[in-house]
Amino acid sequence: MKAITLLGSTGSIGTQTLDIVSQHPDKFRIVGLAAGNNVEMLADQIRQFRPSIAAIWAEEKLPALQAAIVDVDPQPILLAGEAGVIEVARYGDAESVVTGIVGCAGLLPTIAAIEAGKDIALANKETLIAGGPVVLPLVEKHGVKLLPADSEHSAIFQCLQGVPKGGLRRILLTASGGAFRDLPTEKLANVTVADALKHPNWSMGRKITVDSATLMNKGLEVIEAHFLFGLDYDHIDIVIHPQSIIHSLIELQDTSVLAQLGWADMRLPLLYAMSYPERIYTDWEQLDLVKAGNLTFREPDHHKYPCMSLAYAAGRAGGSMPAVLNAANEQAVALFLEEKIRFLDIPRCIESVCDRHQNDNCLNPCLDDILAADKWARKEVLAIAEKLENSSQVISVG
Numbered sequence: 001m002k003a004i005t006l007l008g009s010t011g012s013i014g015t016q017t018l019d020i021v022s023q024h025p026d027k028f029r030i031v032g033l034a035a036g037n038n039v040e041m042l043a044d045q046i047r048q049f050r051p052s053i054a055a056i057w058a059e060e061k062l063p064a065l066q067a068a069i070v071d072v073d074p075q076p077i078l079l080a081g082e083a084g085v086i087e088v089a090r091y092g093d094a095e096s097v098v099t100g101i102v103g104c105a106g107l108l109p110t111i112a113a114i115e116a117g118k119d120i121a122l123a124n125k126e127t128l129i130a131g132g133p134v135v136l137p138l139v140e141k142h143g144v145k146l147l148p149a150d151s152e153h154s155a156i157f158q159c160l161q162g163v164p165k166g167g168l169r170r171i172l173l174t175a176s177g178g179a180f181r182d183l184p185t186e187k188l189a190n191v192t193v194a195d196a197l198k199h200p201n202w203s204m205g206r207k208i209t210v211d212s213a214t215l216m217n218k219g220l221e222v223i224e225a226h227f228l229f230g231l232d233y234d235h236i237d238i239v240i241h242p243q244s245i246i247h248s249l250i251e252l253q254d255t256s257v258l259a260q261l262g263w264a265d266m267r268l269p270l271l272y273a274m275s276y277p278e279r280i281y282t283d284w285e286q287l288d289l290v291k292a293g294n295l296t297f298r299e300p301d302h303h304k305y306p307c308m309s310l311a312y313a314a315g316r317a318g319g320s321m322p323a324v325l326n327a328a329n330e331q332a333v334a335l336f337l338e339e340k341i342r343f344l345d346i347p348r349c350i351e352s353v354c355d356r357h358q359n360d361n362c363l364n365p366c367l368d369d370i371l372a373a374d375k376w377a378r379k380e381v382l383a384i385a386e387k388l389e390n391s392s393q394v395i396s397v398g
Contacts, residue, residue, distance in 0.1 A: 003093050004274060005032035005051075005118070007085065007109055008100030010041040012205050013123045013149070016267050017098050018045060020274065027280060031094040034085040034101075034109070037061055043068035046076060053077040053091045055084035057105075085109050090116035096274060098149065099124040102207055103330050104323075104374055107131045111367070114138045121273035123149040125224045126330075130323035130374060132227040134367050146228070147273040152221050153228055154269030155247035155260035160229070163252065170251040171225050174241040175300065176201045178212035181242060185304040191343045193336065201244040201264050210333045214346055215300060219311020220329075223322050226315055233315050238308060240298045245287070262287055306347040314354055319363040320373040321354065327377035328353040335385050345388060353380045 004021065008014045014035070021028045030049040035042040037058035046054050046069050054076045056065050062080040069075070079087055082105075089097055089109040097113040098121040099106050106124035111131070113120060115138065122128070128135060139146050148154050152173050160168065179198045180188060196213040197206060204212070211217035215238075222236050247269075249259040262268050263285060271280060302309050307329070314325035332349040335341045341349070357377070362369045 001026065002028050002274065003031045003095050004028050005034075005088060005091065005094035005097045005113070006030065006100065007034045007089060007097060007106065008036070008102065008124075009033040009045055010035040010038040011100050011102060012203065013098070013100030013266065013270070017100065017270055017274070018049065020267055020271050021049065023282070024280060028274065031092050032088040034088040036101075039064045039068055047072055050074075051076050053079070053088050055079040055081075055088045057081065057085055059084075082108065086112045089113040090118075094118055096121055098270070098274065099127060102205055104130050104326060107135075107370075111135065111138060114142055114144055117142055117144060119145040119147065121147050121149040121270065122153075123270065123273075125150060125153075125220055126326050128227045129220050129223045130326045131367070131370055132223075132322070133319070133365055134370060136227060145276070147276055148224075148228060149270050149273035150221075151264075151266060151269050152248040153224060154272055156225065156229060156250055158260045158272065159248075159250045159258040163250070167252050168229065168231065168250060169235065169253045169255075171229065171231055171236045172249040172251065172257075173218060173221055173225065173236065173238050174244070174246050174248050175215060175218045175238055176212065176244045177240045177242055177300075178215060178217075179209070180213055180304075181240065185301070188304070189342070189344055193339060196336075196343060200242070206337055207330070207333055210336060210346075211329070213343075214307045214333075215305035216307035216311060216329050216346075216350075218300075219308045220326065222308075222311055223315040233312055238300050240300050241295065243292065243295055245292050245295055307350065310347060310350055310354060317358070317361055319361045320365045320369055321357060321361050323365070323370045323373045324357045324361075324377040325350060325354055327374040328381050331378040331381040332385075335381070341385050341388060345385070349381045349384050352384055353377050356380060 030051045032053045033051045034055040039061050059080040086109050090112045096119040099110050100123045104126045107127050110127045148157050196210050199209050218238050225236050244264045246259045246261050251257050314321045328350045332346045
């Protein structure tokens with residue numbers, strides 16, 4: 001039985017991870033849980049899975065959480081705030097930590113888990129995008145496994161099993177195309193938050209669903225693939241695949257192409273990351289190719305989705321630039337979700353902030369450099385958004 005700690009337990013990744021644990025009680029047990037601010041759901045999870053330790057990020061919610069589980073015996077250690085989540089990440093005998101915290105907030109808890117010698121089931125792409133120059137050396141130093149738990153990178157990882165060193169030639173990341181894949185480009189200026197959150201294939205959190213609509217999620221995955229698999233950016237491509245049956249592909253040196261297929265279900269990559277190198281039997285619906293029908297592909301439109309080009313440029317720049325890109329995107333998406341900027345302002349804000357960072361890009365960043373870049377980028381986006389609101393200033397996308 002593998003001991004698991006789960007960060008982000010009340011989000012989409014967290015609830016699906018706990019669904020796996022509940023279906024396989026002979027394979028997994030929960031050591032620690034950490035959540036954002038959903039007291040009621042976290043209390044129910046504590047009552048069901050009986051972790052030794054739990055934390056809630058919103059410190060003001062700790063008394064409510066304590067009251068909500070007063071009947072639980074034995075009582076878990078209860079903590080709050082970022083420090084509490086970090087303590088959960090490093091705590092006890094957990095062998096693997098599933099990182100489902102959204103955004104760069106997952107970076108420090110993930111680092112704490114690595115330094116405590118725990119394997120990482122990585123469902124938080126921002127950890128590598130922003131912190132790759134720091135995280136990868138720590139993974140090597142502490143001898144832990146960093147296993148991708150999102151569908152695309154899990155697909156690549158699964159396809160690579162048995163491929164000899166040096167055998168990988170190219171990565172092809174598949175993208176659903178998001179909410180606006182069939183919408184003419186000229187209509188994007190008037191789309192709403194509700195429109196952007198109507199993902200055609202997946203049920204995900206609000207932030208990542210907007211990232212899917214801008215295709216920034218795929219740009220961020222390009223950077224993550226670079227760090228995970230060591231390929232340069234000229235050998236990582238994106239292809240639109242509306243059906244989301246093929247979750248990604250690899251091309252080998254001899255031009256042979258391998259793909260991983262399955263229904264759109266995040267539990268599969270999560271299960272593989274949690275159980276690796278085992279393959280655990282499930283009663284989930286098996287893939288029926290006849291039912292799946294036609295599988296189609298098309299080239300992504302870089303004019304319609306400028307965030308992809310911004311991500312490639314930031315990845316190639318390296319250093320602290322990916323952290324700036326990621327932070328600017330997080331802040332811009334948050335403002336869009338609050339209806340303070342328009343959909344097309346998201347790439348405009350990101351491009352402006354990345355341009356301003358070029359002369360200050362730190363090519364060999366330490367953790368403090370990354371955190372400083374993250375903080376600076378968020379402030380810059382807020383300043384740009386304020387100008388947009390006050391003067392309807394338009395920032396052109398080059």
